[in-house]
Amino acid sequence: VAYTSLYRRYRPRRFAEMRGQEHVVAALRNAVAEERVLHAYLLSGPRGTGKTTAARILAKALNCTQLEAGEPCCRCDSCEAVDAGTSFDLHELDAASNNKVDDMRDLLAKVALGTPGRTKVYLLDEVHMLTPGAENALLKTLEEPPDHVVFVLATTEPHKVAETIRSRSQHLELNLLPSEQLEALTRDVVADADLEVDDAGISYVVRAGRGSARDTLSALDRVVAGGIPDDDSTTDALLTALAGSDAGAALGALAAGITRGREPRVTGEALLAALREAFLVSMGVPVTQLPEADRARAEAFAGEVTPAVITRALEALGTALVAMRRSPDPRVDLEVALVRLTSAAAPSGATGGPMPSSAAGDGVGAAIASLTSRVERLEAALEPGGGLPVAPSAPVISSASSAPPVPPPSRPAGRGPA
Known part of the structure; x- marks a missing residue:
């Protein structure tokens, strides 16, 4: 059956x-x-x-x-x-x-x-x-x-x-359900179906449901079948990197998530949701509908950066997610956005000059260089014909035009003008 x-x-x-x-x-x-x-x-x-x-x-x-x-x-x-x-x-x-x-x-x-x-x-x-x-x-x-x-x-x-x-x-x-009702629904189903799911699993299911009862129970099916996916670690690492203005750490966290099989767009959407939660906290909006772990994470991030920084980060990431829908390589769009996000989260006295040598020694310089190379290759692939546009050749000058002018033939001696 x-x-x-x-x-x-x-x-x-x-x-x-x-x-x-x-x-x-x-x-x-x-x-x-x-x-x-x-x-x-x-x-x-x-x-x-x-x-x-x-x-x-x-x-x-x-x-x-x-x-x-x-x-x-x-x-x-x-x-x-x-x-x-x-x-x-x-x-x-x-x-x-x-x-x-x-x-x-x-x-x-x-x-x-x-x-x-x-x-x-x-x-x-x-x-x-x-x-x-x-x-x-x-x-x-x-x-x-x-x-x-x-x-x-x-x-x-x-x-x-x-x-x-x-x-x-x-x-x-019809509206999305608050986390309290989703948690009650999940616990009722777990008890009725005699499933073995701990509190950490239920918390993950409620977060994955995002207000949808159907998505919540679908997430519960996934947890029962294969345990709790290690999805939050990527978002946590990205938030830590943004708060510390560490582009290398952000790119490394993204790469680690992709290695574990997480799509760039899913990572971007999860980060956008976390930034929104932190923005609401920074504005003093109650977020009681969030699970306790998400609420604590939002409060911690909101305490490390200003609301203006979070606003700029939301705008940059939202633009990147739109571009990722039609991009041949969505990962590049997200990587560029992460570099911009770390710049937006930099202290107010920071400048856009070269990165310090210590950061380059930590791999940031190499990561930026690799990202720049990938962007250049992507731009080249988007040009007509599959390559960068070729500069127009110089105009061709014929040999006749380059020769010196020939003087008119001289008149015979003793003959005047007609």
Whole structure:
């Protein structure tokens, strides 16, 4: 039997089992209990926050034969069919891969058909990916939907959804969960599944989840399978190097992380998150949602550098992460950013002159020289033809043009001008 991942095994089946989305749960559950369900809902929020789960629970509640105060019973045939993915009352469509107008017309042609249950629910995931033609086709149905049909539109980018669609839907926003709720979820799953995970493992899982319940349980699966990855050591080493304005140590920490199999972009994103946490601490913003280890690290770094330094570091690293998306060698972009970050973190009296000989003896000079060489090779590869542009050759001067001018022939003696 194939292993079922933890996030699928512990997916909420009732509204009461959803964590941290009280406003969404209350709106949907009360609408079902009071029979005031609208014809269209727009659920938005970051990935892994429960958009699809809420839509499936709503589909169960609308067709449950033993409804209990707006909650599905999860025991009747209709509820079990939705849980098993075999229900004829719930139709799911991935709008990212079925985004053309013909796909939408084919779907909408079946809207008016009957359904075994009371309500037919259409779940359109990533609805912001629809083409303008598909949006117009959907809009026509949203304006005059059949009485037995409910549309649930899910998206991670609601600002990209057409305003005409948003105005015809009730918009419910799902939020990332605080670390306390993620820790409680993790401990409940560990206890129920009889897993052996210590406090250090749970702390790592909560940090890796970054507010997403699904990502948290996926991280728990990884910890159970292979232990705690040594990811934080790279971020800690980079922060130490930045605080000490040590470019060589920063480049060395990055190289060590890559040797352990950590991608440069993942390293950059983790460092950006750590810098943001330190920035919030330096500004006096409460960061109680952070795990204790992350909070202590942010407070330590914020105590060593000024908020202005952290701001410049955030800007430089953010620019580098954008450039890394289209770079043929993302590592070079991150290395250049780290050198700039260490310069930004240097004391106010530091200058941009040559590095001291002691630093060069520690390998900093060699690291900078190697980085400069790699940047030059990258620039050469980006030029048309695969090399650096060739200087235009000097103009060619013909031999005739270089010879001295020939004087006109002299007139014969004794003859005057004509």
